[in-house]
Amino acid sequence: MKFWLVGLLRVAWVAGTLPIIIASLPSSRLHLFHEALMGFAKRGKIMHSSSYHRYAVWRSVFLLLLMETQVLRRLVETVYVFKYSPSARMHIFGYLTGMFFYTAAPLSLCCNLTPELFRFVADLLAEFTIKGKSHMPAFESDLLGSVDNLLKLRCLQWIGAAIFLQGWTHQRRCHAILGSLREHAERVDDYVVPHGDWFEIVSSPHYLAEIVIYAGLLVASGGEDLTIWLLFGFVVANLVFTAAETHRWYWRKFDNYPSNRYAIIPFVY
Incomplete structure (x- = not known):
């Protein structure tokens, strides 16, 4: 049992470290792999600055x-x-x-960003529900901002x-x-x-x-x-x-x- 657990942990750490080492290699052939790994690793200012x-x-x-x-x-x-x-x-x-x-078909159009899109719609609906009609001008301003983002495509x-x-x-x-x-x-x-x-x-x-x-x-x-x-x-x-x-x-x-x-x-x- 002891040796089985030790071996499993060692394999896990190697499996976790090896992709990082590969992504860090200065090779243009590994660009897609690097970007894919960054997609999982982004956090803090790296996440919000993209x-x-x-x-x-x-x-x-x-x-x-x-x-x-x-x-x-x-x-x-x-x-x-x-x-x-x-x-x-x-x-x-x-x-x-x-x-x-x-x-x-609709899922295929956004499969790589499905969580973000669900979060976007949920936040939009939650904001409208919580603020209600008393904050309609602020909601309309956010909506216009969304339209402006679409126009910047x-x-x-x-x-x-x-x-x-x-x-x-x-x-x-x-x-x-x-x-x-x-x-x-x-x-x-x-x-x-x-x-x-x-x-x-x-x-x-x-x-x-x-x-x-x-x-x-x-x-x-x-x-x-x-x-x-x-x-x-x-x-x-x-x-x-x-x-x-x-x-x-x-x-x-x-x-x-x-x-x-x-x-x-x-x-x-």
């Missing part, structure tokens, strides 16, 4: 705000825009996949937001077109070839717009996080696969389907 850390937190807040506008619009469209056929069904796997996606975030908005706008238009088709159908189960907006170039422009939306989020994130790249890869793979099946269905369903339309990527696929 302007990049504050920027990363506000960048994550920005990404989540963009994601929220997408989720809320999709919710509104599901309730008020789409006219689903009474015979329409979804496989339970598709339903569970959707639940997983809309839980995992870098050019890359605003380029990503512009790409996001482009996809968001076209997806809204395409969903409106799809929602209007059933209103003009003779029977509830009739299908009509959609026209307008990006439907003139691809069969699934709403999927193309979704890819543009997540490309915008990827650009706005700075492209530094592998998790967001994996999220984008999943979105592209899933939508390209579904769009290809939709494109083939259109060709089988309609004899006069426009021959100049691609499945999802204009002039490519």
Whole structure:
């Protein structure tokens, strides 16, 4: 028992010391390892002096705000825009996949800063609850300060937001077109070839717009996080696969389907 305990303690101290020694070596190849270790070791003035850390937190807040506008619009469209056929069904796997996606996607946008973001929201709500209406001017001042921090984000975030908005706008238009088709159908189960907006170039422009939306989020994130790249890869793979099946269905369903339309990527696929 004695020798087992001694050995365990020695291994623990070696395991704790070795990463510090490695991170201290003056090698550019160890830069990422050094930064990762510093992420765990920061405290006091080192923790609070990191302007990049504050920027990363506000960048994550920005990404989540963009994601929220997408989720809320999709919710509104599901309730008020789409006219689903009474015979329409979804496989339970598709339903569970959707639940997983809309839980995992926002978390993927901020996974490296989740504790800080939760603390930010909790502090904001606590301050509003405690101060109440009697301190509303102070709360409004803090809120304006938050907006000012968002406006100080870098050019890359605003380029990503512009790409996001482009996809968001076209997806809204395409969903409106799809929602209007059933209103003009003779029977509830009739299908009509959609026209307008990006439907003139691809069969699934709403999927193309979704890819543009997540490309915008990827650009706005700075492209530094592998998790967001994996999220984008999943979105592209899933939508390209579904769009290809939709494109083939259109060709089988309609004899006069426009021959100049691609499945999802204009002039490519």
